[in-house]
Amino acid sequence: MPFKASTTRAPLLLRASLAWLCLTAAPCRAVVFEATADPTHNTTAPTGIFADSGWQYEGSYGAYLGTMIAPQYFITAQHFGLQGSTFTQSSVFNGSADMTYNIDTAANGGLGYWDIAGTDLRIFKIQETFSTYAPLYTGSLETGLTMEINGRGGARGADVLVGGVLHGWQDTTPDGTARWGTNTVSGIYSSAIGDLLTASFSASGTAEEATLSNGDSGGGVFVDDGGIWKLAGVNYSIDGMFDTNNVIGDGSDFNAALFDRGGLYQGSDSFGWTFIPDLPVDNPSSMYASRISTSADAITAITMVPEPHSALLVALALAAGLLQRRRITRPA
Numbered sequence: 001m002p003f004k005a006s007t008t009r010a011p012l013l014l015r016a017s018l019a020w021l022c023l024t025a026a027p028c029r030a031v032v033f034e035a036t037a038d039p040t041h042n043t044t045a046p047t048g049i050f051a052d053s054g055w056q057y058e059g060s061y062g063a064y065l066g067t068m069i070a071p072q073y074f075i076t077a078q079h080f081g082l083q084g085s086t087f088t089q090s091s092v093f094n095g096s097a098d099m100t101y102n103i104d105t106a107a108n109g110g111l112g113y114w115d116i117a118g119t120d121l122r123i124f125k126i127q128e129t130f131s132t133y134a135p136l137y138t139g140s141l142e143t144g145l146t147m148e149i150n151g152r153g154g155a156r157g158a159d160v161l162v163g164g165v166l167h168g169w170q171d172t173t174p175d176g177t178a179r180w181g182t183n184t185v186s187g188i189y190s191s192a193i194g195d196l197l198t199a200s201f202s203a204s205g206t207a208e209e210a211t212l213s214n215g216d217s218g219g220g221v222f223v224d225d226g227g228i229w230k231l232a233g234v235n236y237s238i239d240g241m242f243d244t245n246n247v248i249g250d251g252s253d254f255n256a257a258l259f260d261r262g263g264l265y266q267g268s269d270s271f272g273w274t275f276i277p278d279l280p281v282d283n284p285s286s287m288y289a290s291r292i293s294t295s296a297d298a299i300t301a302i303t304m305v306p307e308p309h310s311a312l313l314v315a316l317a318l319a320a321g322l323l324q325r326r327r328i329t330r331p332a
Contacts, residue, residue: 032156032169032201032213032257033181039155042180042208045095046148050208053148053229054222055180057134059089059101063176065152066124067220067231068133070303072104076218077234077290078115078122087126092178101126114302116295119194120236123302137223137230138296142185142197145223146206149289150180151216151235160242160256160264162278168201168258168285174215181210185223185232188291195291197221197233200284203259211257212238212287221289233289240285242266246273258285 033041045055057068062083066076074087088100105112107125114123156169183199183206190196201211212235221233243253243265253269263278276283292299 032153032171033208033210039175039177042210043177044092046180050148050180050182053180053224054134054220054231055148055150056093056095056132057231058093058150058178058220059087060152060178061087061124061218063152063174063215064218065150065178065216065220065235066218067234068130069123069136069231069299070133071129072126073123073133073303074126074130075121075123075231075234075299077236078120079236080217087124089130090178101128101130103127116194116298119295120290121194121234121292121295121299123299134220134222134231135228136292136296136299137225137232138293139225140293142223142232142291142293143187145185145232146182147185147197147199147232148180148182148222148229149210149212149216149235149287150178150219150221151212152176152178152219153213153215156213156257160254160258162244162260162263167260167263168256171214171255171257174213176215179210180208182206182208183210183287186286189288193236193290195294196236196288197291198286198288200286201257201259202284203282211285213257214255232292234292236288236290238285238287239266241268243273246275256285261285 046053058065059068059074061076064076064080064083066074066087068074085103085105086100087103088098090098103112104125104127108114153174154172155175157172158170159166160168160170185197186200187198188195189198202209216235219235220231221235222229223232240255241253242256242258242261245252246265248269260282261276262283263276265273265275267273
């Protein structure tokens with residue numbers, strides 16, 4: 001689904017936020033739920049049909065999340081910058097004990113990370129080894145699939161009212177609490193930073209309907225592929241900003257998770273404001289996540305490269321095989 005006219009915000013958590021993309025989009029903050037304002041909702045591992053749906057592969061990289069994708073690699077977002085030299089998978093994710101891993105700052109020639117060209121994806125290598133990691137979704141049929149999303153933003157804030165009618169909730173300051181929620185992939189958006197999965201924040205959506213908010217950037221988005229939950233995206237941003245008028249500089253603009261944008265202006269003081277008509281049918285805001293499938297080859301090219309000692313062993317094994325073959329086929 002294409003971006004709405006005007007802006008989108010920077011990565012947050014689970015509330016439909018992204019980064020200034022189209023005319024503007026805002027980076028994500030925190031997972032926001034349609035059905036509840038309870039800040040403790042979905043702060044422990046999913047159960048039932050969402051058991052083992054991706055939460056177990058998440059970990060903290062500074063104030064944000066990342067996803068373990070190989071024995072020594074995790075993936076996150078680029079746009080929030082470097083967040084320290086460790087990656088921690090707390091007991092809330094693994095159900096056991098906090099595990100802190102040291103990032104290999106010598107990786108990639110001393111840069112310490114790899115950026116996937118043309119995207120917001122960034123990969124780090126650790127010095128130790130993860131005991132588990134997420135499989136990647138490499139197909140092209142994400143649209144229509146239920147997705148599980150993870151973030152560390154804040155809970156939903158003040159009501160957004162249009163003519164006295166509730167249309168959604170404003171963003172709040174990220175509280176650092178990890179949360180998970182669900183949504184449905186509504187489409188693929190081709191942008192200047194690669195393909196993005198999109199999902200609308202619907203008042204009649206999934207049982208745990210959620211979107212991104214302030215602080216959710218970098219968290220993993222998972223889809224069920226034949227009974228196996230696979231990493232399909234990394235939180236990028238949501239639609240934004242919004243205002244009740246188009247007056248420049250009055251300070252009344254805000255970021256929000258909206259199940260109906262109707263009756264509000266979307267955009268920014270810098271890029272201008274577009275009025276969204278208030279129609280009988282809801283017009284929800286959307287969240288965006290960097291698509292994994294179109295970058296899968298680039299990702300595996302990094303994570304599957306053998307270490308120098310492994311490469312040497314492979315070379316020696318191949319050489320030994322060639323020598324033996326020569327001895328076997330040499331004329332008598």
